[in-house]
Amino acid sequence: MANIGIMLKQEISRLARREIRGQVQAIKRASAQYRRHIAALKRQVATLEGQMAAFMRRTLERPSATKSSPSASKVRFVPKGLRAQRSRLGLSAADYGKLVGVSAQSIYNWEQGHAKPRAEQLATLAALRSIGKRDARVRLNALDARTTKKRRKT
Numbered sequence: 001m002a003n004i005g006i007m008l009k010q011e012i013s014r015l016a017r018r019e020i021r022g023q024v025q026a027i028k029r030a031s032a033q034y035r036r037h038i039a040a041l042k043r044q045v046a047t048l049e050g051q052m053a054a055f056m057r058r059t060l061e062r063p064s065a066t067k068s069s070p071s072a073s074k075v076r077f078v079p080k081g082l083r084a085q086r087s088r089l090g091l092s093a094a095d096y097g098k099l100v101g102v103s104a105q106s107i108y109n110w111e112q113g114h115a116k117p118r119a120e121q122l123a124t125l126a127a128l129r130s131i132g133k134r135d136a137r138v139r140l141n142a143l144d145a146r147t148t149k150k151r152r153k154t
Contacts, residue, residue, distance in 0.1 A: 056142045075126045079113045085129060086111070089136045098143055099136065100124050 086096045086107070093111075094104035100121060109115040117125060131139070 060139055060142055075122045077110075077116060077122055077125070079111050082107075082125065083111045085125075089131075089133055091136060091140075095136075095140055099128060099139055 086093070089096070091099070092104070093107040097104045097107045100107070100117075101124065102117075102121060106115070106117075110117055128136075
């Protein structure tokens with residue numbers, strides 16, 4: 001009787017190991033497939049981040065201030081127009097100042113007519129006339145990301 005019990009126990013163990021091995025191999029195959037897929041996605045994300053960084057560098061470059069020559073057309077500055085532009089974009093004076101590269105107080109003074117922007121700032125203001133709300137938000141987010149990177153490095 002003992003032999004039948006031992007043989008039955010051995011057979012059950014053998015069948016259990018065989019069943020477990022089949023289950024484990026299927027899990028190993030799926031896991032390897034998932035790892036390959038994750039690695040491919042990581043490569044794709046790295047490529048897209050590189051492309052986005054290059055695009056942002058090209059997009060965010062500020063227009064260089066051109067020396068005004070007699071033949072060059074002058075950019076007209078009207079405080080009311082600046083206020084209208086800022087409200088059209090839905091930006092605060094601080095955010096608009098970040099886009100232009102000046103303080104919020106400068107934007108406020110320009111809008112009130114207490115001060116006028118310099119030539120290089122006028123060129124930047126003229127370039128900002130052609131952007132929309134989305135572009136403005138994208139540029140602000142990129143500028144914020146740059147400043148946080150610089151702060152982390154120091």
